[in-house]
Amino acid sequence: MKVGVVGASGYSGEVLVKLLLGHPQVELAAVTSRSHAGKPLGAVIPSLRGADRGLTFVDSDVAALATSEIELFFLALPHGAAATYAKALVPAGKRVIDLSADFRIADLANYQKYYGAHQAPELLPHARFVLPELTPDAWKTEAKLVASPGCYPTSMLVPLAPLLKAGVISREHIVVNSYSGVSGAGKKVEEAYLYVERAESTKAYGLVKHRHLAEVEEQLALHTGAPVILQFNPHLAPMRRGIATTITVPAAAGATIEALYAAWRAQYAGRPFVQLLPTGETPDTAYVTGTNRIDMSAVFDPRTKNFVITSAEDNLVKGASGQAVQIMNLWCGFDETAGLI
Numbered sequence: 001m002k003v004g005v006v007g008a009s010g011y012s013g014e015v016l017v018k019l020l021l022g023h024p025q026v027e028l029a030a031v032t033s034r035s036h037a038g039k040p041l042g043a044v045i046p047s048l049r050g051a052d053r054g055l056t057f058v059d060s061d062v063a064a065l066a067t068s069e070i071e072l073f074f075l076a077l078p079h080g081a082a083a084t085y086a087k088a089l090v091p092a093g094k095r096v097i098d099l100s101a102d103f104r105i106a107d108l109a110n111y112q113k114y115y116g117a118h119q120a121p122e123l124l125p126h127a128r129f130v131l132p133e134l135t136p137d138a139w140k141t142e143a144k145l146v147a148s149p150g151c152y153p154t155s156m157l158v159p160l161a162p163l164l165k166a167g168v169i170s171r172e173h174i175v176v177n178s179y180s181g182v183s184g185a186g187k188k189v190e191e192a193y194l195y196v197e198r199a200e201s202t203k204a205y206g207l208v209k210h211r212h213l214a215e216v217e218e219q220l221a222l223h224t225g226a227p228v229i230l231q232f233n234p235h236l237a238p239m240r241r242g243i244a245t246t247i248t249v250p251a252a253a254g255a256t257i258e259a260l261y262a263a264w265r266a267q268y269a270g271r272p273f274v275q276l277l278p279t280g281e282t283p284d285t286a287y288v289t290g291t292n293r294i295d296m297s298a299v300f301d302p303r304t305k306n307f308v309i310t311s312a313e314d315n316l317v318k319g320a321s322g323q324a325v326q327i328m329n330l331w332c333g334f335d336e337t338a339g340l341i
């Protein structure tokens with residue numbers, strides 16, 4: 001099957017390209033970028049020098065992509081831009097997996113509250129938000145367009161959704177602190193992301209209403225049947241990639257750590273990309289970088305009666321491109337783990 005990456009010169013695009021070049025069932029047939037059109041892939045992504053299969057960047061010309069032989073496109077574009085591509089590709093019969101936020105939020109008013117005007121609201125009924133370990137299978141036949149979850153949302157939804165559903169944690173007073181590598185901000189030249197600003201320094205940002213709350217709260221309400229409100233505190237950490245998330249939440253009356261792990265095991269038994277670490281052992285971004293895994297664990301604090309839950313993932317793999325490949329695998333009937341570790 002021929003696939004293409006639109007926006008292949010960005011951070012998530014680069015990781016997608018590498019995963020797809022190593023995928024046993026697909027042929028990477030197009031890599032696009034407006035600013036690098038005409039350049040060999042290995043000249044723009046130096047880690048692929050000599051290994052770029054002769055691919056050359058083409059312009060991100062949506063009309064040409066819509067009439068190409070390519071069956072499935074990954075959109076690794078900023079939100080807003082992604083919708084304008086989907087608007088032409090989906091009616092042309094292409095499958096689209098969008099890494100941006102444009103189709104993650106089913107409720108248009110909720111999208112507009114955080115992102116402003118939507119460029120293709122007519123596609124929303126055909127789009128499905130898919131977090132493979134949580135989303136019921138119906139999406140595989142219903143979707144024309146799949147929204148891959150955000151990086152921070154993956155790090156919270158995977159731990160929280162089964163626990164809220166099982167009633168082992170409180171629905172209130174959920175506090176989430178996340179620490180992201182700087183690649184999470186995309187490949188942009190801004191003072192805030194310069195080496196001198198970010199090296200050996202950590203700071204909170206995006207308080208108190210980060211845009212990812214839109215999809216996290218919508219998904220938690222969907223999975224658990226009632227509204228959930230989170231306090232979300234994102235931080236920029238001095239690392240290239242990775243997200244470490246710590247969630248503090250009151251335990252439900254009588255809930256034990258064993259009940260918490262039982263709820264996780266019930267949801268994730270047999271899922272290759274969710275690893276449960278024993279209570280007392282905490283996940284580390286160093287051990288998930290380059291993998292499609294999310295590692296997580298929890299501990300009960302008898303003093304405060306809180307559970308403290310921690311997760312770690314690579315923002316560019318399970319938080320973006322690896323998860324998008326996992327979605328393609330499930331959508332196209334390939335092995336879920338094809339091309340992924």
Ligand SMILES: NC(=O)C1=CN([C@@H]2O[C@H](COP(=O)(O)OP(=O)(O)OC[C@H]3O[C@@H](n4cnc5c(N)ncnc54)[C@H](OP(=O)(O)O)[C@@H]3O)[C@@H](O)[C@H]2O)C=CC1
Nearest residue numbers: 007009010011012033034035076077081100184186187320
């Ligand atoms: N970085 C991360 O950790 C994560 C990112 N995402 C999402 O994935 C998407 C891509 O993110 P990321 O890789 O970080 O972004 P980057 O800024 O690193 O890359 C963006 C890519 O899109 C292209 N592009 C930029 N503007 C436009 C436009 N208006 N029209 C067409 N192409 C454009 C750029 O190439 P050129 O300008 O040459 O065309 C580049 O290839 C975003 O929606 C982001 O929110 C999701 C999860 C995690």
Ligand SMILES: CC(=O)N[C@@H](CCC(=O)OP(=O)(O)O)C(=O)O
Nearest residue numbers: 099100101150151180181184185
């Ligand atoms: C560190 C950093 O700046 N992170 C980005 C989120 C990462 C991202 O790309 O957002 P999506 O997952 O929605 O695509 C931010 O806070 O806006």
